[in-house]
Each structure stands twice: as C-alpha cells, then as structure tokens.
Amino acid sequence: MEITGLDWLAQAAPDPAAFREQWERTGLGLVLLPAGRHWDVLSVPARLGRPAADLLGAGACGPVLADFGDEHVGFLVPVGTAARWIGTGVRCVGEGTWVVVPHPDRRGGGVRWLVPPDGTGRLSDPVLLELALHEAAAALGDR
Template structure:
C-alpha cells in the first residue's frame, strides 16, 4: 500500500481531490485554495502568541501549522467542528463555508508557508493541548 503524502492528504479536502492534485502538480502553483470544515478547521492567532505556542507544542504534539504573508499570524489545523465551538479573544476561526490559502507541502513558497507541514498521517492539532499552549504563551507575554 502506498503511503499518503502531505499533498495527497491536503487534496482530500478538495471537492475533486484527484483533479486538485493534478492541477497543483501541472501548474506548479505554490499556493492553492482549499475549503476548511471538510477535513479540518483552522484557528489563526497573532504570531507573537502563535510562535511560542508552537514551541510549547513541539515534541511530536503539533499537527500542521502555517505562517501567513508577513508572518503576522500562525494558523493551526484542528479537527472539524473546533471553529464553531472555539471561544477566545483574538482568534480567527475558519470552519465550514470558508476557504484558506495553503502552500504546496513539498515545495518552498514565499508568503504563506508551512511551519509544520502535513505529513500525510491525518494528524491535527489537539484543541485542548493547543488551548493550554496558547494560555502558557500568553502568560509568557505578560511576564515582559
């Protein structure tokens, strides 16, 4: 059985996964739009909070995470339904009915880029662990 790549895993969120993969490979585009709320939701936080949270989650606990244009935000891929239930100041949530820009997981791109690329396993960020990491990161910011 062929192992699933990050590209294959991401493509499963597209309305036509095979067509999506083919277009991405054929065009060589670094960035594509994918719908949130099908395979994952997205929680986006300011980078000054997201970067330390990412460091706290490091050690095999972190699922896919993105940096946006200008490194102003860090976005974490989380299980479907998380965006609808998340309560938090300054957190942008993308769930069903929204689309996000994602870079190719196997190519370097300018602008939006993977901080933790998807590995094809389907692993996402655990919302409980992410919330704890965000609280710890926020506490660290208040120490300044």
C-alpha cells in the first residue's frame, strides 16, 4: 500500500485515525499538528525561504509551508533541529508547539504547501538548508 502525504502527516497526530476522520469530515481545511514528534519546522522570511527552496530543488527539499500573508516559509526538518538551530530571523518550532497544517491536496490562499509532503518522509536536510539560506541571503545582498 502506498503512503500518501496525508497518511504521512497523520502519523504526527496524537491519534492518527481521529486526525484523518476530522480532515475527511471538514474537507480541505486546516488542522493543528504537534511539532517535535516526526518533524520540526524552521520558519524564515519568504524573501529568503522561497529562493532557498528553489536552490535545494526537488531532490533535497522536504515539505515546505507558506503562511497566510506569504511573509514566511516553513521548512519541515528532522526532530531536534529546532533546539539546535542558531540563526537570526529564524523561528524554530519543535517539541511542545503546534503547527497549522493544510491538507496536502489543498490549493489556494491562506496557509498552503509550496512543496507538499509526498508520503516518503523526506525532510529538508538542515545543513543543506543552511547553505541554501546563506546563498539566498548573499543573492539579496548583491541586488
């Protein structure tokens, strides 16, 4: 049986079955999932995050969220990354916090996936993400 992005996200919920039922009942809305169970989130300003996601490319970039106002981009990274990350302007979301997550098939405004989860469990590598963020920042400085 193939694991979908929804299946993968459901694994992070305290009760995966109830989580899936809620999403099926409410359609393509938003839900809260706990960070720090299967992934952490590093949220960066979109002016850096979007180019960094492009630099990482499809092979190295895990799921990426965009917030309501397109001001921030959130990279799903391995558990524990938020506790160790040091960086100006980066919001680290790990254990003990919750994240608003859209349905993986949702399109449109509001919180949405720039790179939706595909069910493989791939997350953004923090080392590669840091390099991509530095490169994106350098490119902004060259303008």
